[in-house]
Amino acid sequence: MVVNEVSCENLSKVYSNGKEALSDISFTIPTRGVFALIGRNGAGKTTLTRVMSTLLEPSSGRATIDGLDIMEDAAELRSRMAVVPQEGKVVPWMSPVQMITAYLLWRGEAHKDAMRKARDAVAMVGIEEHANRINRVLSGGMKRKALVAMVIASGADLIFLDEPSTGLDPISRRDLWGLLTDISKDRFLFMTTHYLEEAESIADRIGILDGGRLLALGSMEDLRASMGRRYVLKFPSGTALPPFEGEMMVGRDGMTQVMTTDEGSHELSKVLIDSGTWFSLNPVTLEDIFYRKVGRKIDADNGEARD
Ligand SMILES: Nc1ncnc2c1ncn2[C@@H]1O[C@H](COP(=O)(O)OP(=O)(O)OP(=O)(O)O)[C@@H](O)[C@H]1O
Ligand SMILES: [Mg+2]
Known part of the structure; x- marks a missing residue:
């Protein structure tokens, strides 16, 4: 199976x-x-x-x-498989179409199919205008697109x-x-x-x-879900708040950010609306999660564990 x-x-x-x-x-x-x-x-x-x-x-x-x-x-x-490593480089003296065709021939494709697939893939990544220029003269971004085109063309x-x-x-x-x-x-x-x-x-x-x-x-x-808190509220610092479950920090822009539970976000929103305070309410982003998971570990490693 x-x-x-x-x-x-x-x-x-x-x-x-x-x-x-x-x-x-x-x-x-x-x-x-x-x-x-x-x-x-x-x-x-x-x-x-x-x-x-x-x-x-x-x-x-x-x-x-x-x-x-x-x-x-x-x-x-x-x-x-098709793999593009971090330091993946294009062949400088070939054009994107030539490079991809050569790669497909090496993978065992017939020449006619290889050429067609190379052209299609180059068009897919949006560098068809540069398809026949040698890679050496392409910008860094175009070179990366040529590599992605190679992977697409492979059919892997x-x-x-x-x-x-x-x-x-x-x-x-x-x-x-x-x-x-x-x-x-x-x-x-x-x-x-x-x-x-x-x-x-x-x-x-x-x-x-x-x-x-x-x-x-x-x-x-x-x-x-692994954070236990799904929402972030952002509002001007100094706003009076009742006790709530979650964590609070002041961002670089001077605004207070509160990461809280579904219930906490409800309660705090009500308080902020009643007091006429402008605020934003958003789901926790990957950035919020990353800084808390990785950033907290760095603090702990430096002996500055915090909650
Ligand atoms: N060939 C190697 N010999 C010895 N140590 C290595 C080798 N390659 C990587 N390392 C070490 O292994 C660790 C992980 O490296 P790796 O390249 O996997 O990280 P990465 O997450 O891809 O980093 P980056 O975001 O900078 O690309 C690093 O400490 C690096 O110095
Ligand atoms: Mg890396």
Whole structure:
């Protein structure tokens, strides 16, 4: 029976210099949609991406994709994968269409099909105007789009993209979100990002890594539920409030932010309306969750644990 799941059991990676980049990672997610890994520089995102895409051996533990072991069944898995590493570079002396055609020929496609698929993919990512210019003269963002086009053209159903949107302008990034959402409808996309809004917008599931440990994993709703508080109210500091369940902080803009439960948000909203205070009420964002989960750990590591 084929199990459509990506599963890690106690996965660890210690590099040869003794650095433990992944520590006891366990999770199971369906092999569909977008899975986004977030975490600070050095958290282990690239290491986990490389291990799961069979490019790097774990030191211990086990992982499977659709029941296939990433070590024992690596060859079979690789035939279904397309990977763009964080430092993925285009071939400078080829055009996007030439580069993608060459890649597809290497994957075993017939020449005519390869050319057609390369042109279609280049059009899909919106760089058709540059399809026949050599990659060396393209901007950084166009080069990244050419790499995403290569992955789309491959037809692989397991796609690994390490920071695909780094270096893209805000409009191109949103175009890419649409593209990644589209291609993940019938494929599995494993990606990393530093843009929390991006993970929140396009990921079906999000993993938060920190210091090689998985701090949390789940859908936005799962992550909100794990905080026990689903709403954030924002209002001018100095407003008198009754006791409530939740936590309060003053933002950089001088406004007070309260993260609270469903009930707390109701009660506080009533008080703020009655006192004629302007306020905003929003669901907890990934940024709120990230700063609390990762930021709190940093404070604790520095001996400044707070609630
Ligand atoms: N080849 C290597 N040998 C030794 N240590 C390594 C190696 N590659 C990465 N590391 C270390 O492992 C840890 C995790 O690195 P990794 O590249 O996986 O982090 P990351 O989350 O992808 O960071 P970034 O956001 O900066 O890309 C870091 O401390 C890094 O210095
Ligand atoms: Mg990385």
